[in-house]
Every structure is written in C-alpha cells, then in structure tokens.
Amino acid sequence: NRSVQPPGPTTRSKPPAPPAPGMPRPRFATLAPDRRAAILAAAAAEFAAHGIDGASYNRIIARAAVSKGAMYYYFDDKQDLLRAVLDDASERAAAAIGELAPVADAAAFWAEITALCARILAFFVREPVLAGLAGRLLTASTGPLASAVAGVHTRVTASTAALLRRGQSVGAVRDDLPLELLAHLLTALGEAMDRWLAARWTGLHPDELAALPARWVDLFHRLAAPQPPGSPGPPPRPRAATSRTRKGERRP
Numbered sequence: 001n002r003s004v005q006p007p008g009p010t011t012r013s014k015p016p017a018p019p020a021p022g023m024p025r026p027r028f029a030t031l032a033p034d035r036r037a038a039i040l041a042a043a044a045a046e047f048a049a050h051g052i053d054g055a056s057y058n059r060i061i062a063r064a065a066v067s068k069g070a071m072y073y074y075f076d077d078k079q080d081l082l083r084a085v086l087d088d089a090s091e092r093a094a095a096a097i098g099e100l101a102p103v104a105d106a107a108a109f110w111a112e113i114t115a116l117c118a119r120i121l122a123f124f125v126r127e128p129v130l131a132g133l134a135g136r137l138l139t140a141s142t143g144p145l146a147s148a149v150a151g152v153h154t155r156v157t158a159s160t161a162a163l164l165r166r167g168q169s170v171g172a173v174r175d176d177l178p179l180e181l182l183a184h185l186l187t188a189l190g191e192a193m194d195r196w197l198a199a200r201w202t203g204l205h206p207d208e209l210a211a212l213p214a215r216w217v218d219l220f221h222r223l224a225a226p227q228p229p230g231s232p233g234p235p236p237r238p239r240a241a242t243s244r245t246r247k248g249e250r251r252p
Contacts, residue, residue, distance in 0.1 A: 028074040028084065039064045039074070041129070044085045048132030052082055084137035086152070090128050096123045100163065104170035110221055111150045113163070125209065135198035157187045164224065173190070186220060193219070 028036065042063035046055045055078060061071055074083045097119045124131040137152065161183035166218040167173030174182070193216055197204075 019106075019212075031074070035066075039066060039071075039081075040085055040088045043081050044089065044133055045129050047082060047085060048136060051136050052078055061107050085133070089133065093120075093123055093130075096126075102167065103166070103170055103172075104169050106167075106225075108173035109123060109167050109170050110217060113167075113220065114213050114217045117216050120215055121209060123195075125173075134194070135201065138195050138198050153181050153187065153191075156190070160187050160190075167224070171226065173224050176227070184225060186224060189219060189223065190216075 031039075039060075040135075042056075042060045045062045045063065050056070057068070057071065057078065060081070061068055070088055071081075075084070097116065100112050100116055124134065144194050161179055164179055164186070166184055168175055168179075197212070
C-alpha cells in the first residue's frame with residue numbers, strides 16, 4: 001500500500017538496474033525483429049571472419065545499416081554483441097535440431113542419437129556463417145571467445161548428461177562409470193571431432209559429410225555402451241612398493 005510506505009527512496013524512484021555484464025541492453029529486445037536479425041547476422045559474419053579481436057564495429061555497423069550511436073544504444077561493447085550472437089545462434093540451433101524422440105530400447109536410442117547428429121550437421125551446412133563462428137570458438141584459448149567457449153562447454157556437458165540418463169533408462173548406456181565422468185568424456189570426444197571437422201569443413205565432399213554422423217555415433221557407442229559379458233575388465237592395480245626387499249633381490 002503506497003499510503004503506508006516509509007519516507008525515503010521508493011522502488012519507483014530507484015534508477016533501473018544495469019544489464020548483467022556480457023548481456024545486451026534490454027532495449028535491444030524491443031527492436032523490430034527484422035532489425036535485430038540484421039544486426040545479429042552482420043555481427044555473426046564479422047566475428048566468423050575475423051574473431052572478436054579482429055572484428056570491426058564499423059564494418060558491422062555498415063553491414064547492418066545502423067548508426068554507431070544506435071549500436072552503442074543497444075550494446076556496451078563487442079563482448080555484449082558477441083553474447084547476443086551466441087544466444088541467438090543457440091536458440092536457432094535448438095529449434096532446427098529438435099530433441100530426442102521417445103525410445104523404448106537400446107537400438108532405438110542409438111538410432112535416435114545418429115539422427116540427432118545428422119540434424120546438427122545439416123544445420124551447420126545450411127548456416128555456413130555459424131559454422132565459421134563455431135570454428136572460431138573451437139580454436140579460442142584466451143579472451144572473450146574463450147569465456148564464451150567455457151559457457152558452451154558447460155551447457156553441452158549438461159545436455160550430454162541428460163541424454164546419457166535417458167540411455168541408461170533403456171539399457172543403452174553403461175552404468176559402471178559415474179555419469180558425470182562419462183558426460184565429460186563424451187563431450188571431450190565430441191569437441192575433438194568438431195575441431196577435426198572445422199579444420200576440413202570446406203574441403204569435404206558432401207558424401208563424406210553425410211557419412212560422419214554414423215562414424216561419430218560409432219565412437220560414442222564404443223565408449224558409452226554397456227560392456228558385453230566376458231569383455232576384459234580393467235588391468236590389475238600394481239602392488240604398492242615396500243621399503244624392504246627379499247634376500248637376494250636388488251633394489252630398482
């Protein structure tokens with residue numbers, strides 16, 4: 001009740017909170033969708049071609065047909081703009097790729113994983129600019145791009161763990177390893193394959209690209225599927241060294 005508020009600053013009199021670091025200003029969300037898309041597309045192309053350090057605000061402004069004042073009205077700096085580009089790319093990828101369909105057994109699970117990988121690859125084939133941006137992210141080791149990579153890695157690992165839980169529920173995924181460890185192993189394997197692909201992206205024949213999802217899933221299956229009965233277990237643990245030696249034995 002406003003009539004019983006104590007004297008002093010009220011909620012209405014306080015200045016609005018600033019946007020969180022690395023986030024676009026809220027007013028960007030009020031921009032017309034076609035203008036938002038034009039700015040994000042121009043920025044994605046610039047970051048893909050030059051990375052964040054080499055990207056030019058002036059080139060982005062010219063490509064997007066906006067003024068410099070307008071750009072700073074929406075974003076504090078290039079890092080804010082990069083985060084907006086990555087968030088938009090993630091949303092578009094999720095919408096295009098979709099989710100795993102319901103599965104009833106291990107065979108159906110791995111077939112769905114193969115179809116999911118094929119949709120991921122098809123998305124980047126249709127979006128060459130985002131494929132180039134992904135390549136930049138995969139090779140980043142320092143700076144804002146590296147920070148963005150860390151965020152992407154965390155989200156991918158969590159998504160992988162969720163997929164593994166579904167696989168375990170139908171007997172498609174091993175349960176003799178901690179789920180978190182298995183998720184990290186598969187994420188690392190996926191990132192290694194992504195780096196390999198990024199270095200060869202423009203030189204692969206369409207038939208070679210089409211064969212990749214099945215090959216990826218074969219590697220995932222070898223690592224994550226339950227071990228068949230009779231398969232060799234881990235090697236025995238070495239015996240701890242002792243300070244004493246038997247008579248006649250020499251110390252190493």
